[in-house]
Structures are given as structure tokens and as C-alpha cells.
Amino acid sequence: MDDVLLSVRDLVVQFPTRGGILTALDGISFDIKRGEVLGVVGESGAGKSMTGAAIIGLIEPPGRIGGGQIHLGGERIDNLSMDDMRAIRGKRIAMVFQDPLTSLNPLFTIAEQLVETIQTHLNVSAREARDRAIALLDDVGIPAASRRIDDYPHQFSGGMRQRVVIALALAAEPDLVIADEPTTALDVSVQAQIIDVLKRLCSERGASVMLITHDMGVIAETADRVAVLYAGRLAEIGPVRDVIKDALHPYTHGLMGSIPTLAQEDDRLVQIPGAMPRLTDIPDGCAFNPRCDRVFDRCRVERPDPMPHGTRQVACWLYDEQQIKAAE
């Protein structure tokens, strides 16, 4: 299919340790279409950021991609050399990190950092690059961009810094922007502004976005589809509205219920017993089975792979059973 920009198939990321090999990502598959916003949610340690790092080729050694394939626009990118990957990183895939203070160099002005990025990826003169940089800052909503461009990062507030980081990410007009918890370090009112900017600019430029976050609210506001990760595996993926309104996987269901909302009337939050297993002792069968309230025998022995269910894919034997019954 032509409109698929990024395709990830059976991605496995492993970390060799003294105690054996840890599998941080275990067979993740998904696609991102051109112009689409895919949300990736999960709790700490579920593998959200690892998925982003694997795509952009920034897994820190000794971690490595232990299997699977990643294609960007039909071209395989998971086995590229360092140099080839550098040509893609920043140019075709850009990244926005959580903390805007650490992703900007404190010793250089915003102008220097933007111009450097633009000249690295695009063949333009220094003057043109500066004009482009000012236009970009204007686009992300920095007031008086032509004056503020010569400021240092510390002279900006957190929200403004994150706008600068978004400008940096968009500088080379990438096809895909991976935003890893872009609003987690910010206050709610600023978060709303940043989400707005990110959404608007990416849709104007036709860039796809992979939005990694633990906040379902942000996903609901921003994403077209959402992938729910649990213990390094894909639990459920599908259109945001379907997943939020009517979660199929028991984990997604519990996760949605555990989020306090402004509209909710009842007093008690749904509670998933226990905690996500450590990567060293992921249970046999379905990784969620010890915490699942709808568990049955098959879940404890056989591992479910994501199976299609309507508009969605869900890795849960409950939906396989239904298919069997439907066939009979």
C-alpha cells in the first residue's frame, strides 16, 4: 500500500545482561499512514520510548534490535549503517523529547541551533536558513520571533522552549515526527497550547506523527489511532474513538477505568490488581494473565498475537474464542 509511511513488523529489542537476555520489545507490529497521528500509550516500562528509539536508530548499546523489520516509505531502515541512518535522522524522521531544557544546547542561541539544523539537511545559504528559522519560530507561535531568535534557551519558559524544539524538529520538513512525551514536563494550560501547535503544523506539512505518552487525555485530543503497549507487547491497536469508548483488551479496559475524569460521577476508580511484571519475569502465555479478571486456561499457556477484530487488532484470546463461535 502506498499511503503507508512507516511499517514496523515483529520488532524485537533486546538487552543482553549478566542474568540473561532481556526482551524490552517483543514482536511489535504496526503501520503509520502518511499524515496520520498514531498515539502510543502504556505505563512506565511498557516499551513506548523504546519503540520510538528503535525506529530512529537511537537504542543505546548494549541494547539492539534482535529481530523484525522497519520500513520507511518502502525502504528498510533498521539495518542501515550509522552514516546512512544519520542521513535519515533529523531529515526524514525527527524527534521531540520530553524535556525541552535538555534537548536544547544551553551554550548556543536558538538561531545558531536552528540554522545549523537547517543547513545540515537543506542546501541553503546562511541568510536563507536564518529567514527560514524565523518563519518557523513564527509558525510555532513564538512572539517577536525575529528578535527572540538570538536569545539563549534559558531565556525562554518551558512552554516556549518546547515550541523551539518543535521548530527544530520541523526544520528539515520530515515525513515523520516522533514526539516522546512532549507535554509531560509542562502544565496543563501550556500542554493544551503545545498539542495545538504540534497538531496544526504536522497537518499543514502533511507529516505523520508518532505521539508517545502515558496520558490518554492527550491521545484522545490528538491521535487518529492508538496503540496500547503492555510489557513490551502490543495489547490493542485501533481508531482512538473505538479504543477509548469501548476497549476490547481487558488491560485497556482497566486502564481507561483507572483514569479519573472530570465528568465521572461514581466514587471509586476501577483498579487493576498488582503491577506490570518486570522484564525478567514476564509470565507464560499472555503477559497480562495474572492481573486479568477474565483469564482462562488458554491465557496461561499460549501467547496471543494481535488478531483482527473489526477496525482493530487485539492480542487477547477472548476475541479468538468469539471468532470460533461465530464460525460455528
Next chain:
Amino acid sequence: MSDVLLEVKNLTRTFDVSLPWLNRVIERQDRQFLRAVDNVSFQIRRGETFALVGESGSGKSTIAKMVVGLLPASDGQILFDGQAMDVNSSAAMTQLRSRFQMIFQSPFASLNPRWRVRDVIAEPMKAFGTVDGKAAIDSRVDELLDLVGLGASDAGKFPHEFSGGQRQRIAIARALSSNPEFIVCDEPTSALDVSVQAQILNLMRDLQDELGLTYLFISHDLSVVRHMANRIGVLYLGALVETADGKELFKAPRHPYTRMLLEAVPDLEMTGKEHSVVKGEIPNPIDPPPGCTFHPRCEFVAERCRNDIPVPVPTPTGEAKCFAVEEGRI
């Protein structure tokens, strides 16, 4: 016995953020002060949960620290059960201190990594002498661990053996060990994942019902606050701009800042309603705008707001500091 357990009157805290003397002379600058908490007054009744919400820098944690006596107030008064808190009088403070406790944001920083869980939880009992004898203390520790959903066998372990949620349970057990009436919870679930947050919030509510606790609950997360609080105070730049009953605040917010905050919360219901764009950012607290500090961002701003400082006006279930509310414009 009066109904009000904690009363805070005109509480103010300023921090000296001046440059060193030599820099001030060379750069010709005056001393600078930051008013982190500005004339805040509220009451907490027995058995209720009072929540303070606000964004970073609004003074939430500073108030929490002053309420438990970790930070002296610059001005104003804190009355606990009718008794004035005086940080300088250690005898009176020790008396009072055993009656309130605090739960901190990060359970990774608030537990001593070299202490076993038993010692962590027993510390307040020993410090206040509420329980005597090793056997009695040990059995009380087991009881507390059971109460917060851990097992007696966990008492011999070290904090690093637990996950974030379990550590927060230990912190709660420690807070409960001196049988306090009042607990200050400073962002108790901000460091936790949502599913674990749900467990901790449920636990805190169960404990409140069971033990008749009173909470001062501090959070930046409006949905969490809505879930937990009976009454809510909204802070902006160190000042309380609105107080109201929990349900009422979310149904009918009065102050323009409260409206803006509620507007900014991502909509999980996906009703597809349009958000009005949030204007501007929190100003620099060292040099706050004159008049109402919210006026540069306010859509209901009038001439008066730019010059005069608003005073609280009564609303159906609380009060709001806003001229527009006072004049009936909103």
C-alpha cells in the same frame, strides 16, 4: 469540639531572591523578593478533603510545607484545632506534630534507602513515643502494612525491593503510624502510572473512611482533585483565586482562571467540543502584573482589573477573587 480542624489566616511567604550584595552594588539592583504565597486563607473541616490546585510556581507546595511546619511563614497564622502553630516553640510543636503527617510526591526520595521498611514505619512511633516496647511497635508495623495492602513479611525488606506504588503505600503506612488526624498529601500520585494511581487514590479514600482522616490534598491534576476533594482552592501566582465545593467548581467555575484551567484539560470523553485557545503563560512571580495578577490573560478584563487588587466575593459555595464576578459580568 469545633468543626474546623485547620484554619489558615492570611498566610504569606516571601523568599529573598536578591543577588549577592556585591552584584547588587555593581549592577545597581535593589533587593528582590518573591511572594510565593500571598495572603492565603482557608479552613479545613474535620473529615473532609481540601484540595489545592494550581500550576507550577503557584505556591502549592510552599503552603503544604508551612502547614506542617517545615517552613516558617513570613506573615499570617495557622491554627490547628484552634491552637496557633509556632514553629519556634519546639515543645508546643512536638505536641502538635504527632497529630499531623505528610505524604510526599516521590516515594523514591522520601524513604531512606538504608533503612528496612520496619524501621521506616516505626520511626514516627519512636519519635513521638506513641507506642512503647519493641514487640508492641513490631505488631503495630505489621498491622499498618496490612492496612495499606502489603504483607507483614515485607517489613524486613529495603525500599528498593518495591515498585513505585508499593513504596507510596509504605510512605502512607509511615504517615499513619503516629495515629494522626490530619495528613498533608503533596502530589502523592504524580510520580505513579495511572493504574497504580487508581490503587493509591482508592486506598487513601478507604483509609479516610476507616480512620476519619482529614486531608489537605495538593495536586496539579484537576481530574484527580475532582475525584478526591470535598472542597477545592485554586491557586494562581501564590494567591487563592477561587474556593468552592468540589462538584460545584467543576460544574460552574466562576473565576476566569478556573475556567481556563478546566478548558485546558484534555477531553477523554471525546465529545469533540472545541477548546478555546489558552492565552499566554504564568507571568514571572518576581515581577507580577499590577492589579489582578491574572488580568493580562483574562478575557473579561476591565480597566479596574489593571489597577486594583480584587478582594474575595462570595459565590454560591465559596468565594472568588474577581471584579468581573463581583460586578456580575460573569
